[in-house]
Amino acid sequence: MLLSFVKKMFANTHSSKQSEETSDHANSTHPLAQLEETPISSSLQEKLRYESLLANIGEGLVVTDKSGHIITFNKAAVSILGWSEQEAIGRALSEIIDIEYNNQPETGGAKSHTLYFIRKDKTKFPVATTVTSYVQGTNILGTITLFRDITNEQNIDRMKNEFISLASHQLRTPLAAIKWYTSMLIKGDAGSLSSEQLKYMESVNTSTERMIDLVNSLLNISRIESGRIIVEPAAIEVKKFIEEIVDEVKIRYADKKQQINLTIPDNFPHVTFDPRLIRQVYVNLLTNAAKYTPEKGNINVKISQKDTDMISEVSDNGYGIPENEQNKMFEKFYRGTNILTQPSDGTGLGLYFIKSIIELSQGKIWYKSKVNEGTTFWFSLPLAGTPAKKGAVILDN
Amino acid sequence: MGLFNNIKILVGDKNTTSQAANSNLPTQSTPQKKVLIVEDEELLANALALKFTHEGYDVLKAPNGQVGLDMTTANKPNIILLDLMMPVMDGKIMLHKLREMPEFKTLPVIVLTNAGDADNMRETQFYDNASAFLIKSNVNPDQIVETAKKYIV
Numbered sequence: 140m141l142l143s144f145v146k147k148m149f150a151n152t153h154s155s156k157q158s159e160e161t162s163d164h165a166n167s168t169h170p171l172a173q174l175e176e177t178p179i180s181s182s183l184q185e186k187l188r189y190e191s192l193l194a195n196i197g198e199g200l201v202v203t204d205k206s207g208h209i210i211t212f213n214k215a216a217v218s219i220l221g222w223s224e225q226e227a228i229g230r231a232l233s234e235i236i237d238i239e240y241n242n243q244p245e246t247g248g249a250k251s252h253t254l255y256f257i258r259k260d261k262t263k264f265p266v267a268t269t270v271t272s273y274v275q276g277t278n279i280l281g282t283i284t285l286f287r288d289i290t291n292e293q294n295i296d297r298m299k300n301e302f303i304s305l306a307s308h309q310l311r312t313p314l315a316a317i318k319w320y321t322s323m324l325i326k327g328d329a330g331s332l333s334s335e336q337l338k339y340m341e342s343v344n345t346s347t348e349r350m351i352d353l354v355n356s357l358l359n360i361s362r363i364e365s366g367r368i369i370v371e372p373a374a375i376e377v378k379k380f381i382e383e384i385v386d387e388v389k390i391r392y393a394d395k396k397q398q399i400n401l402t403i404p405d406n407f408p409h410v411t412f413d414p415r416l417i418r419q420v421y422v423n424l425l426t427n428a429a430k431y432t433p434e435k436g437n438i439n440v441k442i443s444q445k446d447t448d449m450i451s452e453v454s455d456n457g458y459g460i461p462e463n464e465q466n467k468m469f470e471k472f473y474r475g476t477n478i479l480t481q482p483s484d485g486t487g488l489g490l491y492f493i494k495s496i497i498e499l500s501q502g503k504i505w506y507k508s509k510v511n512e513g514t515t516f517w518f519s520l521p522l523a524g525t526p527a528k529k530g531a532v533i534l535d536n
Numbered sequence: 537m538g539l540f541n542n543i544k545i546l547v548g549d550k551n552t553t554s555q556a557a558n559s560n561l562p563t564q565s566t567p568q569k570k571v572l573i574v575e576d577e578e579l580l581a582n583a584l585a586l587k588f589t590h591e592g593y594d595v596l597k598a599p600n601g602q603v604g605l606d607m608t609t610a611n612k613p614n615i616i617l618l619d620l621m622m623p624v625m626d627g628k629i630m631l632h633k634l635r636e637m638p639e640f641k642t643l644p645v646i647v648l649t650n651a652g653d654a655d656n657m658r659e660t661q662f663y664d665n666a667s668a669f670l671i672k673s674n675v676n677p678d679q680i681v682e683t684a685k686k687y688i689v
Contacts (some may be wrong), residue, residue, distance in 0.1 A: 311650035312577055315672040319583040322676035328590060351673050533657070 197287075202273075203232050204281040219288055221259035232284070239263060256286065265289050300361045307358040314354065317347050349484050356488040359419075360471070362532045363495045370416065370499060370528035374409040377442060377449070384421045385440060392429040395436075399425070403442040410449050411524030415534055416496045423489040424453040424516050430485060431478055432457030432513070448502070449522050454515035460508040468506075469494045477510060493518075500525040569688055570594045572613035574604035574630065575648070576622040580672065584617060587677040588684075599623075601630030608634060608643075615688045617680070618666075620649040620656055628656065631664045641665075644687035648672055648680065 193200060193211060199219045202211035212227035212235075220227075220235065227235050237257035255263040268286040272279050321344045323329065325337065332340065362368050385401050421440075428438045432455040441452040460468055460475045467473045472487035497504045497518050502525075508514035571593045575581040578599075585595045596611055598604040602625040608616065616634075620627035627647065634640045644667045647660045660666040667687045670680065 308650050311671075311673040312580070315650065316577070316579045316583070318673060319580065319677050322678065323583065323587065326678065328586065354673070 196285075199284075199286045201227075201232065201236070201284045201286075202281060203284075205279055207231050207233070207282075209235060210281070216286075219258075219264075219286070220256065232282075236284075265293055267292075296364075300365050303357050303361040307354045307361070310354050311351075314347060314351050317343070318351065321347060352484075353486050353488075356486050356492065359534050360488060360492055360495075362534060363492065363499070365532065367530040367532050368416075368499065368528070369530040369533050370413050370525060371533075372411045372413050372525045372527055374411050375414055375417075377407050377410055378403050378405070380414065380418075381421060381440065381442065381451075384418060384425065388422070388425040388429055391426070395429060395432075395434050397429060397432060397434070397436045397438055399429075399438045399440070401440045401442075403440075407442060407444075408522070410520060410522060412500055412520055413525060416500060417520070419534065420493040420496055420518065421451070421453075423493045424518075427485075427489060428453055428455040428457065428514070431455070431475075444522065445519075447522055448519040450517055450519050452515060452517050454513060456513040459510040459512055459514055460506075461510055462508075465506075465508060469504075499528070568592065568594045569615070570596060570611060570613040571684065571688075572596045572598060572604065572607055572611070572616045574598045574601065574616060574622070574627065575619040576600060577619070580619075583677055584680065587681055591681055601625030601627055601633075604630050605633055608640060609637075612639075613643075615644045615646065615684055617646050617648050617684065620647060620651055620660075628659055628664075631660055631666065635664050644684075646670060646680070646684060646687065 194214050196213055197215055199216035200211065200213040201209055201216050204210050208229055208231055209227050212222070212224045216222075216227070217224055222235055239255040239257065254266055254268060256266045257263045265288070266286045267289045268284060270282060270284045272282050274280060321340055324332065325340050325344065381401060381403065385399055389399050425438070425440070432438060436456050438453070438455045441454075443450050443452070458475070458478050461477055464473070464475060468475075469490050471491045473490070474485055474487040478485070494504050497520075500520055502518055502520040504516065504518040506514060506516045571588045573581050573584050573588075573595065575584070575597070576599050581597050581599075585597060588595045596607055596613060598607050600622045604616070604618070605625070607613075618627045618631060627649070631645055631647075634643065634645070642665070645660075645665075647656075647666045647669045649656065649669075650672050657669050661669055668683050670683065675683075
């Protein structure tokens with residue numbers, strides 16, 4: 140459908156000079172209005188209809204022929220880029236649209252790899268584009284570029300991140316006060332408490348810790364999403380690194396009496412990654428496994444090498460994730476409907492968070508899960524190492 | 537997640553537990569050590585003051601970096617607990633000015649903030665030699681006392 144659309148467009152704009160003039164003329168009076176007034180052939184009627192459609196598309200549209208010269212430049216392109224249609228037609232695409240990539244924004248919340256277009260007046264703006272080539276058989280006839288200015292989206296995104304970050308900082312101060320005084324009461328600093336009073340204070344403490352966890356997670360996610368996170372890789376002794384995390388989780392979930400086993404070859408090589416970031420991945424996968432596996436369940440961590448990757452496997456025989464929800468499990472705030480009835484304190488941010496970290500570290504994450512049988516997560520990290528990345532923020536470990 | 541944060545954030549010393557055991561020794565017999573708390577949030581400053589007084593320390597409080605500097609030169613505390621975001625003079629500037637004075641070049645300073653940005657951490661720890669960098673909401677007063685005891689001279 141796109142192809143026939145483009146062919147018609149191509150045929151139309153590639154006709155004689157005279158027809159170019161008519162098309163200019165047609166643009167000034169509305170072509171659709173003209174259709175009603177004058178009896179014309181149905182094929183011409185069709186051409187004009189397409190022309191009008193293209194001219195009035197809300198996104199910028201630039202079509203080139205195979206030599207890269209512009210043959211269509213719609214109204215939106217004119218208003219976004221500042222070049223008139225007459226100026227643009229016949230010129231090379233690169234003369235009209237100057238591009239600039241911004242891979243490492245220094246400040247602000249702009250995402251990495253933003254593409255900018257430069258207007259006629261040399262000002263630049265961020266764009267979202269779709270570039271496709273159109274073909275006839277195996278012949279490439281040219282390219283179609285659709286684009287829109289995403290300054291507003293970026294501003295909203297930045298404001299959202301700033302809001303989360305500000306709210307989180309402001310929330311931390313009163314939370315710290317609640318936490319500190321609760322801890323002092325429990326410790327008996329203001330006199331000893333009755334067992335009933337102590338029980339109530341423990342509940343206050345548990346809820347406060349949950350809220351602090353949530354604020355920390357939101358803050359860390361806004362840091363990841365800002366694109367400004369620092370990646371500081373170091374050569375890590377993998378076995379020791381994971382053993383320490385496994386031990387921490389064992390202590391934290393000791394009351395669930397689960398078996399947590401780690402399998403890793405003794406001579407496993409050192410791997411270069413950011414320990415602060417990757418630590419979060421293991422902690423999250425392991426605490427998820429512990430939280431969503433009943434008492435006395437089994438959790439296994441297995442580290443291996445495959446091709447050029449280090450593969451980490453974390454499996455449990457817990458509640459599992461319903462099949463029809465698995466496509467949503469890496470979304471922010473997703474929580475399995477089958478575990479909402481279980482007494483657990485998840486935020487729905489963990490998987491989203493670690494997927495971002497793994498991708499930032501040039502790895503991948505995948506899974507297999509069945510309700511009431513368990514879940515297995517795998518993630519890869521390049522054995523060749525994660526490259527360093529400059530930035531402005533780190534996670535609070 | 538948060539429960540583990542406490543363990544890893546302590547900087548530069550792995551002997552937390554053995555040091556903590558020593559902390560139960562009576563401190564009253566020796567001349568009292570002075571702790572200066574530079575913090576604009578009164579609730580937090582008071583909590584720390586109570587805790588350190590209870591542990592047998594002399595406690596001084598300053599609501600901003602300027603007063604903090606004045607009190608440091610006048611009272612020569614043994615350790616400073618330093619907030620970062622404060623009116624009049626923030627904690628980073630106070631620490632920097634402190635390090636410019638030869639007398640206080642190595643005075644232990646524990647940064648206690650909720651703004652754990654990379655810049656704050658770098659500037660205070662690497663450039664101005666802060667002893668530790670703690671996130672307030674991720675530690676409790678006992679852990680702060682424990683950390684302070686490791687650095688008090």
